[in-house]
């Protein structure tokens with residue numbers, strides 16, 4: 001469903017600050033696949049997501065989504081098909097709008113153009129959706145989202161993303177800014193939604209244990225390249241130690257820092 005063909009991204013080309021952030025990436029993502037993405041700081045993970053979502057356009061190469069070349073398509077057009085959640089819990093929802101208004105916006109996006117208005121039935125539907133979060137949000141439909149905690153807000157962002165029925169979801173360290181308890185709640189919810197709705201997902205994490213434990217496939221990035229791409233039995237037998245060893249074999253070097261090992 002997503003094809004990345006020989007994509008490169010150069011920042012500040014032709015200047016002293018020229019930076020080849022994405023070297024030459026080929027990647028094919030299948031429908032329903034759950035991919036974890038790891039790599040040290042500056043490896044190019046977020047830049048790759050920016051290229052997929054259209055925040056950035058590639059310097060070379062092509063990006064295809066559902067058989068369509070979207071390489072030059074602006075972000076707002078791709079946003080109909082791609083849901084993205086960032087580390088910052090404030091980014092996915094509008095803090096100055098109520099929960100119900102936020103949710104109706106997400107629902108409208110999911111029904112792509114249908115007129116939907118907020119009525120009693122809709123409120124009941126929203127409440128039904130919020131109950132499983134176990135955060136009491138079903139009783140706070142009229143509260144401004146700005147009043148919610150970071151964990152509550154990130155859980156709401158996830159729910160809204162599911163309501164908007166994206167074809168592909170990009171999770172950019174979306175639990176990293178939360179305290180451990182809320183991070184686990186949001187991660188569990190993420191895994192539940194991915195399973196229940198068969199969401200095609202790419203998830204950046206600095207937690208190698210999570211990267212190994214979850215998903216069908218693991219990508220390791222380094223210096224703008226995908227240096228490891230494991231799935232099936234190869235992924236099942238992985239441990240953090242084996243991953244580190246593989247990195248060292250591929251790069252013929254010690255890890256430059258222990259960022260990859262943070263857990």
Ligand SMILES: Nc1ncnc2c1ncn2[C@@H]1O[C@H](COP(=O)(O)OP(=O)(O)OP(=O)(O)O)[C@@H](O)[C@H]1O
Pocket residue numbers: 011012019021039040041042043044045046047048
């Ligand atoms: N908008 C930008 N302008 C210039 N350089 C950028 C820009 N965005 C990223 N870079 C550079 O591209 C390289 C890759 O950065 P990127 O943010 O993709 O790494 P990352 O793997 O997501 O790292 P981290 O784990 O620290 O978030 C870095 O050298 C970074 O400085």
